[in-house]
Amino acid sequence: MGVVATGEQAAGAWTGDVVLRVVDLVKHFPIRRGLIQSLRGGPVPAVRAVDGISFDVRKGEIFGVVGESGCGKTTMGRTILRLIEPQSGHILFEGRDLLALPSNEMKRLRRKMQIVFQDPYESMNPRLDVYRIISEPLRIQGVVKDGHEAVDLVSQALVDVEMTPPEEYIYRYPHELSGGQRQRIAVARALVLNPDFIVADEPVSMLDVSIRGEILNLMLRLAKEKGVTFVYITHDLATARHICDRIGVMYLGKMVEEGNTEDIVKFPLHPYTRALLNAVLIPDPSKRGLQSVMAGEVPNPVNPPSGCRLHPRCPVMKDICREKEPEIIERERGHKVACHFA
Amino acid sequence: MSGETVAAQAAVQSAPRRKRSGIADFWAQYRRRPYGLVGLVMLALYIAVALAAPLLTPYDPRKTEFFLADRLAAPIWARFVIPRFRNAPPTSRYTIHPDQWKVERQERASLSFEEAGDRGETAVIRFEPSSEGGGGARSELSWRVHYGFNPPNTFEGKVTYRVEAPPDAMTQLSLAIVDPEGKEYDIWGTAVYGEQDWTTAGLDSRDLQMKTRLNMTIFDDPAKVIFATKGDYRLVLKASSESPSAEARLFLAPAKFNILGILHGLLGADHMGSDLWAQLVYGARISLIIGISAAVIGVALGTTIGIISGFLGGPVDEFLMRVADVFLSVPTLPVLIILSAFLGKNMWNIVLLVAAFSWMGSSRVVRSQTLSLKERAFVEAAKAAGASDAYIMVVHILPNVLPLVVANMVLMMPVAILYEASLSFLGLGDPRIPTWGRMLQNARAFGAFTELAWWWLVPPGLAITLLSLSFTFIGNTVNEVLNPRYRERS
Numbered sequence: 125m126g127v128v129a130t131g132e133q134a135a136g137a138w139t140g141d142v143v144l145r146v147v148d149l150v151k152h153f154p155i156r157r158g159l160i161q162s163l164r165g166g167p168v169p170a171v172r173a174v175d176g177i178s179f180d181v182r183k184g185e186i187f188g189v190v191g192e193s194g195c196g197k198t199t200m201g202r203t204i205l206r207l208i209e210p211q212s213g214h215i216l217f218e219g220r221d222l223l224a225l226p227s228n229e230m231k232r233l234r235r236k237m238q239i240v241f242q243d244p245y246e247s248m249n250p251r252l253d254v255y256r257i258i259s260e261p262l263r264i265q266g267v268v269k270d271g272h273e274a275v276d277l278v279s280q281a282l283v284d285v286e287m288t289p290p291e292e293y294i295y296r297y298p299h300e301l302s303g304g305q306r307q308r309i310a311v312a313r314a315l316v317l318n319p320d321f322i323v324a325d326e327p328v329s330m331l332d333v334s335i336r337g338e339i340l341n342l343m344l345r346l347a348k349e350k351g352v353t354f355v356y357i358t359h360d361l362a363t364a365r366h367i368c369d370r371i372g373v374m375y376l377g378k379m380v381e382e383g384n385t386e387d388i389v390k391f392p393l394h395p396y397t398r399a400l401l402n403a404v405l406i407p408d409p410s411k412r413g414l415q416s417v418m419a420g421e422v423p424n425p426v427n428p429p430s431g432c433r434l435h436p437r438c439p440v441m442k443d444i445c446r447e448k449e450p451e452i453i454e455r456e457r458g459h460k461v462a463c464h465f466a
Numbered sequence: 467m468s469g470e471t472v473a474a475q476a477a478v479q480s481a482p483r484r485k486r487s488g489i490a491d492f493w494a495q496y497r498r499r500p501y502g503l504v505g506l507v508m509l510a511l512y513i514a515v516a517l518a519a520p521l522l523t524p525y526d527p528r529k530t531e532f533f534l535a536d537r538l539a540a541p542i543w544a545r546f547v548i549p550r551f552r553n554a555p556p557t558s559r560y561t562i563h564p565d566q567w568k569v570e571r572q573e574r575a576s577l578s579f580e581e582a583g584d585r586g587e588t589a590v591i592r593f594e595p596s597s598e599g600g601g602g603a604r605s606e607l608s609w610r611v612h613y614g615f616n617p618p619n620t621f622e623g624k625v626t627y628r629v630e631a632p633p634d635a636m637t638q639l640s641l642a643i644v645d646p647e648g649k650e651y652d653i654w655g656t657a658v659y660g661e662q663d664w665t666t667a668g669l670d671s672r673d674l675q676m677k678t679r680l681n682m683t684i685f686d687d688p689a690k691v692i693f694a695t696k697g698d699y700r701l702v703l704k705a706s707s708e709s710p711s712a713e714a715r716l717f718l719a720p721a722k723f724n725i726l727g728i729l730h731g732l733l734g735a736d737h738m739g740s741d742l743w744a745q746l747v748y749g750a751r752i753s754l755i756i757g758i759s760a761a762v763i764g765v766a767l768g769t770t771i772g773i774i775s776g777f778l779g780g781p782v783d784e785f786l787m788r789v790a791d792v793f794l795s796v797p798t799l800p801v802l803i804i805l806s807a808f809l810g811k812n813m814w815n816i817v818l819l820v821a822a823f824s825w826m827g828s829s830r831v832v833r834s835q836t837l838s839l840k841e842r843a844f845v846e847a848a849k850a851a852g853a854s855d856a857y858i859m860v861v862h863i864l865p866n867v868l869p870l871v872v873a874n875m876v877l878m879m880p881v882a883i884l885y886e887a888s889l890s891f892l893g894l895g896d897p898r899i900p901t902w903g904r905m906l907q908n909a910r911a912f913g914a915f916t917e918l919a920w921w922w923l924v925p926p927g928l929a930i931t932l933l934s935l936s937f938t939f940i941g942n943t944v945n946e947v948l949n950p951r952y953r954e955r956s
Contacts, residue, residue, distance in 0.1 A: 207849055231852035239850045247843035251865040260861075261851035313847065 143321055143353045144181040144204065149174055149213035151196075151203050155426065171425050173199040174210070175377035178452075181321075186347050186354040188368035188385070190361050190400065194422055196377040198242075201323045201357045205239055206230065217321070235265050238314035242326040244306035248298040255294045258282070258313045265317060274316075281312040285342060304335035311342060321353045328363060340367050362404045365389050370458075373397045376425055376433045379452060383459035393455060393466040395438050432464065440465050495947045502947075505939025512933055516750040523731075525744035527900040533739040535730030536619050538919045542729045555615035557727035563720050564589030567607035567703065574603035575705075582717060585626075585664070589718040593637070593707035602708035608644075609701045613725070617690040620726040622670040625654070625703075626719035633660040635709035637716060641669065642704065646697030651680060653688070664719070693725070734921040736905075737912035745900040746925050752901045753883050753933060756813065760820040760882035765875040768825035769867065772832025773859050777840050787833070790826040798823045799888060806894045813896045820885045828874040835867045869948030876941035880934030887930050902926035 152170035162168075173196040181187045191197045202208045204215055206222050215222040217237065225233065238261070241247035248257050258281055259274040268274040275294070282290035285308040298306055307327060314322050324343060328336040344367050346352045358364050364371055365385055372382040373396060381394040392398045399418040420437045423429055429436050435445040444464050452462040496502050515522065525531050535557045544551040564587055569577055574594040582588040593603035629637045640655030653676050654669040669676060671689040680688055693699070701723060707714040726739065733742040775786040802819050809815045839845065840863065848858050889895055890903025893911075897904070905926040909915070914922040 202846070205850055207846055234850065234852040237850075239847065241843040241847065243843060247847055249844045249862050249866070252861075260848060260853075264848065264851045264853045264857065310847075317851070 141183045142180045143183045143218060144355070145179075145214075145216040146200075146204060147178050147214040147216070149177045149200065149203060149210050149215065151199055151208060151210045169426050172196075172377045172428060173425065174203060175428070176213075177374070177377070177379050179372050179379060179382055181353055181355060182370075183320075183353055184347060184351045185369040186343065186356050186367050188364035188371040189355060189357045189374055190364050190371055191359065191374035192422055193359055194425065195374045196425070197357045197359075197374050198325055200374070201239070201325045201355060204355065205234075205237055205323055207239070231265075235261075235267075235317045236319050237321045237323070238317065238319040240307070240310050240314050240322060240324045240327045243330050244303050244310055245298075245330070247310050248306060250298055253295050253297050254278075254282075254301075254309055257298070257309060258316050261313060261317045267317070277316055278312075281316040284315055284346070285309070285312045286338075287312070302335075303331050304338060307331060307335075307339055308342070311339070311346075315346070315352075319352065321355075323355045323357065325357045326359065327356075329358065329360065336363065343367060361389075361400050373400065376422065376428050378433060378462065379460075380434070380463070381459075381461045382452070383456075383461075387456070387459045391459075393459065393461040394463050395440050395465075396434050399439075432462075492947060496943060499943045499946065501939045502943025505936040505943065508932060508936035509940060512750050512754060512936070515747055516754050519744075519747045519751060522747050523741065523744040525741040527740060527745045527748050528898065531740055531744075533622070533724075533726060534741055535735040535739050536726040536728055537735070537737045537739055538914065538917055538922065539726075539728055539730035539735040539739065540919070541732055541734045541921050543732075544734075544921070545729060551729060553616045554728040555613075555618045555725060556729045558611075558613075558725045560611060560723045561720050562609050562701070562723060563587065564718055567609055567718075569605070570608045570702070571604070571606040573605075575605040575707075577605065577607070582719070585719045587720075591705055591716045591718070593705075593709060593714040593716070595712055595714075596708045596710055602706050603714075604704070604706035607703045607705075609703075609723075611699050611701065611723070612697070613693055613699055614696045616728075617693045618725045619687065619689055619728060620671050621689050621693070621724060622668070622726065623654075623721065623723040624666055624668055625721045626664060626666045627662075628664045628717040628719075629658045629660075629662040629714065630717070631658075631661055631707065631709050631714035632711045634711055635660060635707060635714045637707040637709075637714055638705065639716065640704045642702045643692050644700040644702055645692060646695055646699065650702070651688070651692050653679065653692075655679070664717075689725075733925055734919070736908055736922060737914075742905070742922055742925065745905050746902070746929060748900045749902045749905060749926065750929065750933075752813065752899055753886065753930070756817055756820070756886045756901075757879040757883035757933070757937070760817045760824065760886070761875050761878035763817065763821035764824040764882070765828045765871055765878055767821065768828030768874070769832050769864070769871050771825065772829035773836050773863050773867065775829065776833035776836025777855065777859050777863060783833075786829070790829055793823060794826045796823075798885070802885060802889060803892060803894060806889055811894065811896045813899055816886055816889055816895065817882075820882045824878055824881060824885075828871065828878070831870055831874060832867050835870055836863050839863050839866050869944075873941055873945035873948060876937055876944055879937040879941075883930060883934060883937075902930050 151174040152172050154168045154170045157168065175196070177200060189197045189200065199208060203210045206215070210223065217233065220233070222230065222233070255275070255278055258278045259268065262268045262274050262277060268277070278294060279290035282288070282293060287293050287305065287308050293301070293305070298309070301309065311327070327343070328339050331339065340363055343354055343356070347354055356364065356368060368385045370383065371385050371388045372379050373388070373394065374380065375396050381388065381392070381397045388397060389401065392401055396418070418437050423433070423436060431447050432438065432445040432450055435441045438445065442464070448464070450462045450464050452460050454460045455466055520526070525534065540551055540554070542556060545554060564579055567589060576592050578590050578592070579587055580590055591605045596602045623641070625639070625641065627639060631637055637658045638655065639658070640652060642650050642652045644650045654667070656667060671687070674684060676688055677684060677686060682688060682691070705716050707716070731741050731743050733746060736742055736745070771786050771790070775783045802823065805819055806816060809819070845858055845862050848862055886895070886901065887903030887906070890901045891907045891910070893907055895901055895904050895907070906923070909919070909922045913919070
């Protein structure tokens with residue numbers, strides 16, 4: 125599949141049930157240099173956090189983005205919502221290119237797209253109570269004025285995240301809540317505007333294992349009952365496999381494999397995906413230890429390796445991998461992979 | 467899990483008090499720190515004194531109330547502390563009403579009393595026309611006063627009189643003091659030709675006029691000589707008239723006689739005999755107003771600049787921080803001296819100037835805090851909801867930098883007070899308002915150092931020091947309570 129060059133062309137290939145289409149998204153963070161270094165000239169070095177990513181997300185599905193830390197998945201999640209401005213690419217939400225929208229229309233569109241952050245301790249202003257945290261999007265969007273008009277909506281959001289009875293929590297402060305409760309509040313804040321689309325950026329990685337399941341089940345239920353579309357960003361293939369309909373695997377700012385959860389887990393085509401799957405701990409004493417885990421560290425994203433970015437660590441590496449970068453190609457129906465040997 | 471539900475129930479029960487829990491928490495921690503409490507008590511005292519100033523002193527230093535006592539009069543309690551003040555005089559003030567005069571001698575004259583409109587009761591001395599053989603009419607009145615202290619430095623008085631006489635008449639009026647041993651000192655006199663409307667004549671033991679009249683040199687002290695002994699003194703008013711053609715009349719309004727005290731009030735008096743305690747008490751008002759308002763304005767400015775600079779970043783940040791650097795590197799006091807000289811001596815000018823030169827510190831602190839706050843996820847969450855920069859700065863950044871700001875503000879107050887005192891001390895303060903700096907400036911300029919008038923030097927200096935100290939105690943305690951840990955993680 126070739127890279128689509130313009131927004132119109134990207135929109136041309138639109139099919140009805142696709143909510144979000146990301147086309148060739150690029151985000152580089154320039155590195156600040158000292159005076160003398162910048163006088164020496166040359167290109168400004170940059171962290172290539174997201175380096176040309178394309179994927180579709182269909183309505184009502186949970187799309188998992190999996191990768192090691194530092195592979196750019198969080199940056200990608202934020203760029204989709206235009207919390208970070210990308211260098212190039214297109215983000216088509218319900219057929220409209222977000223990057224071309226004027227700010228007032230973007231603000232209106234934000235009602236439909238929300239985000240849940242990784243750290244429930246960081247994502248809430250410690251000086252606001254639960255009511256004001258959850259009602260904040262309503263106030264910003266002008267759905268309600270200040271005051272207590274939003275009590276019903278906030279209570280409904282609390283019920284939706286199974287924090288009942290709502291009046292017990294509504295005037296508490298974040299520091300009076302446990303991590304799991306906070307993350308539910310974060311989900312409630314994302315839900316209160318009734319969005320179609322939520323980016324969940326590692327929503328359970330900071331939580332106790334015992335609470336993770338509750339939050340994940342909550343997401344599943346919201347997707348099935350309310351038809352909310354999720355992009356679920358995680359480093360944990362085990363949870364992704366539990367809730368995701370489809371999974372994309374990222375490595376060093378690139379999408380290396382994308383497909384249905386079933387296909388990815390059972391028939392991984394990319395060596396990196398296989399390594400990730402092997403790294404998942406299996407509660408079976410007969411399978412003690414890890415099998416063929418990838419060697420070495422993630423390379424520096426300022427100077428990614430030439431050719432296939434995985435080649436210094438890849439178990440099946442050949443000469444071609446050093447020179448030619450593999451394109452992501454649909455190998456089977458709905459299963460794309462970027463590897464010369466898949 | 468059960469622990470959680472218990473905690474939840476407890477939280478529900480305490481729900482009605484929740485709104486105040488921040489302040490209550492703060493106070494619970496604050497009250498455990500002795501220095502903070504000491505500072506708070508001291509500040510409360512200052513505020514009480516400033517508010518109750520009119521109740522604490524009968525004098526108002528904003529009005530010109532001079533010569534309440536002798537120059538550099540010591541506090542009244544100095545007589546119990548310092549031997550040389552043991553029997554020093556306090557101020558004695560007398561108003562001699564016309565009917566208090568006792569007739570000593572009258573020749574062809576008579577004394578009567580009449581109402582003279584707004585002057586109240588006046589004494590009238592009628593002199594018969596003088597005969598050809600000469601020998602005019604005369605009258606001698608006296609008033610007795612007891613003096614029981616060591617010699618004073620100064621006495622002063624006022625005689626108010628009017629003469630109604632034909633143009634060819636000559637009326638003479640003089641005052642003398644007779645000491646207990648009977649020695650007479652002729653201290654004042656005047657001669658009126660013909661008629662004269664109401665006139666007030668002042669007499670002062672420091673005047674050269676009186677000294678020459680007493681045959682003293684310029685360096686002699688009439689008060690010390692005259693009131694050298696304790697006992698009953700008489701003030702003698704002698705009047706005489708030679709009026710060939712018709713009757714002459716001399717009207718006397720109430721006269722005043724004051725022996726200025728070497729001791730005065732709670733804190734003595736300054737070089738003009740103004741009350742120092744009144745200046746100190748009213749100075750607390752000014753210092754508090756200046757300190758608090760300059761700090762509030764300065765820190766508000768610094769907070770605004772810090773938040774904008776930190777949040778917007780980029781060229782705005784560069785520009786604002788370079789401006790702050792310029793202000794930081796300018797030596798403040800010389801600039802304040804020059805600017806206050808240009809802008810005029812006005813209290814609010816000083817407040818604005820001090821504020822204009824004290825925002826940089828808080829702006830840097832707030833900026834650095836903003837830099838870390840704006841990366842926090844709740845700011846991004848607000849952005850994801852479509853919030854504007856202004857909304858985020860006001861709702862999310864400001865409340866979270868407030869603890870820093872409060873501590874900064876309290877710590878800024880003594881700085882502002884000291885700047886004001888420095889400017890006043892250098893003579894650049896508002897001369898119409900009493901401030902501690904001005905007290906010190908006057909003390910320096912008018913001899914308190916050379917005469918070691920500690921009761922003039924020490925109180926304003928101590929007041930400034932203690933007020934600054936109390937603010938510092940409070941500021942440091944607030945800082946300790948609020949800033950090492952934000953309360954979001956319990």
